[in-house]
Amino acid sequence: MKKILLLILVASALFAVEGKIIFEKNCTACHLGMVSMAEFKPLFKAGKIKAPPMVEIAAKIKASININPIGDNDNAEDIHRFTVIAFIKNYVTHPSWDYYMCDSVAINRFKVMPAQTHLSDEELQAVSEWIYDYFEGKELK
8 A cells, every 4th residue: 555655746846847847848939937027027027927827827718717526525636627627638739719717918919828728647647736736825026
């Protein structure tokens, strides 16, 4: 049993590392990752930002997706994580104004991202999980 648990933990850690690498190779051309408002504002004003920073996107998505399970709330956090990850995966491959979650400043400044259809299902899963986990409890401030 201990070996199985250890194997699961190692696999999870490797998946997280892979997600970060996928983000760095595919997303940072447009999205900053973790950035402070002091770092972000001058770049934004200078027009050097192509897309909202991922820390802000992750916070908006997590806040916008509400899970209210009927009865037992023990699984609400897991259901929320699953739902947010599914949303990210879908949005990355099928971006649309119909479910764009950024504020009006971002809407006026940025276009809808191009579809990232070159990523495999495994890469989408890894990067979506990494975004959810890495930016947990973090915000643009």
